[in-house]
Amino acid sequence: MWKVGELARRSGVTVRTLHHYHDIGLLVPSGSTGAGHRLYTDADLAKLQQILVLRQLGLTLEQVGEYLTRDDYSPRAVIELRLQQLREQIATADRLRVQLEGLSRLLDRAEIVSAEQFLQTIEALTMIDKYYTPEQLANMQERYSANIDRIKEVEAEWPRLMAAVQAEMDKGTPPTDPAVQALAQKWDGLVSEFTGGDPNLQASLKKMYESEPTVAGMDMGKMRPMMEYVQRARTGE
Template sequence: MKRYWKVGDLSRMTGLTVRTLRFYDQIGLFSPSGQTESGHRLYNESDLSRLQQILSLKELGMSLEEIKSAMAGEQFSPLEIVNLQMARTREQIKMQQQLLEQLQYVSKLMQGKALIAVEDFTRLLQAMKESHEKLVIERRTSWEYRLDVLGDFLADEHEGMHLKEDKP
């Protein structure tokens, strides 16, 4: 027996907003497999698998356009996407482990009331910088994409207003 979820159910399960899921449908990235008689979106298990792939690629830093292209061209199999996500997670763990080791080292020095060398703080600051740098780049890329989408929307709206004004 197939299971279906409405957009609100999917939103609660994934943490994505209903608005985001509707936007994904609007741009052709992620559409439901069915609808109720009253027009509510219905998602099935294969839709959930596709959404997992989309979110994994997004987490890897791909833009929605790149994800759409990758999914349409089937550039990545579901297994490849999971493997890419595992590799990224390992990289993040390694960076966080390095930061933790630096923090523990400085903490031991402070507890022992030892003098902390400039090099110790430099290594700590470098580890902190590396762990935060990636997050900042990902957020900037996401905001740039959202601003591009907003700009396109506003340009379309502006053009539509001029067309209405030109009509007698």
Template sequence: MELTVGELARRSGLTVRTLHHYDAIGLLVPSLRSAAGYRLYDRANIERLHRIQALRQLGLSLADIGTALSGPQAPLTEVIERQMAQLDHEITKATRLRQQLGLLHAQLASGQSPDLADWLDTLELMTMFENYFSTEEIKQLPLLHDAATRAEWSAMVALVQAAMERGATPGAPEAQVLALRWMRTLYRDTGGNPDFLVRLNRMHDNEPGSWDALGVSAPMRRFIEEAFVEGRLAIYQRYLKPDEFAFMREHYGATFAAWPPLLAALRKAMVEGVAPDDPRALELGRQWSALFRAYAGDDPATHERIRQAHANEPDLTDSSWSDEALTAYVRTILAALQATPRTH
């Protein structure tokens, strides 16, 4: 198929002036000329125009598009897939905005005076969450949809802030109780899914304003994490010998951030039905064992005392993002790991 500049303009929704400009800057040069000297665009030109428009929709300048198209080019199917993904993202954002506007309209129509600041904070949070969670996953996060949940978090944040302002240390019983409450609430609001926790942590690390709507600062997050660690150490101390506990105290805190990603990977393997003796599962088992031994040491007697603590102390196992099913799966992996011959 060969099209004149006017025909291509009508079919593409662009203006003739735009196509002439693309020709002048060498971005889209007609491949053919008619006997009368008119520009004619063939199939290859139309495909290139699609790439140009796709890249324009992704925000690239004409100069950047020219550079991008001068090198090896991705298949057109891949370009279209990127366009579709971008459109899906924009549709999701527009849908959420439409829902929020509907709620605002309903409040105004009923004579209520909505809290615009809270509404805007929620909308800002949603925008950030969309970069880390799918549409379906966002529906599972009550912080974005449930006013009672937001109020609960705000009250808890206020208590933690007050404790910090009073000079409470992470080792204080008050701080440990608040940290345990915080983690239990976070566990509830992530549905016990460690992958959600990992992505929330990544969002909070990458988006400085992600917790601003609730008044959570980076120092507050550190305070909670340190208090949570101190609370768990206080429990372990009741079961361990002094030298065992001294070793754990020195190393336990350093492993805190490493557990959620490992739990998320193990949960994914379990859901996908990866067999315990599969090389992927065995590698996760090795990581689990290495992380555990990093603070528990190598003495089997110490390990048994730690297991006893977990069996007797609900505060060590509740809201740990490792439910009974995942714990059982890990046990089968560790058993398979022990039965696997060592290679040198």
């Protein structure tokens, strides 16, 4: 039997998360002490491992619960799903390696390309693998190839839009102002064109912006206040 604190220390899963899994019925401990403290069995640990694998596959907690109760559910099937995802990630990483090696050779011959540009390119390539699934990468590449002229226009619009948002912030314009809300709508429109309206891709993009100090050469420390300002305009706060 494992107490919740012991399980948290050994597994790396926080006590709060284990409590939450219990509260929603996803992982109910099989035992308890006389004082009512949770006790987890080996079977509970096996189920926790399955939950974490399914979460890594991108399932929501609700979807995990549904999957674990399916008639065709088996621990082996879950592990195989995760293995397949890892194989795809390894293949993606290998493609990125080839891209970087080719880029490095090109940059060695192009004296006009600065070291900063080189670093930004590497940052972009490696960051892609960190935050996007192979399927998302494939969808982005397909959309980019099919709409390359529009994508370039969108990329050129971003600096102008951010400058306009920053100007309103500097003036102290409240987010509820119609001018700011119009900028927020344009912001969302550009994001939608990049993501194709895919909510999962939007979530990956948001996570990257929230987690990284720089993205494509942009200082996220300066970018995040703008994102918060735009969010307040969306909600009318």
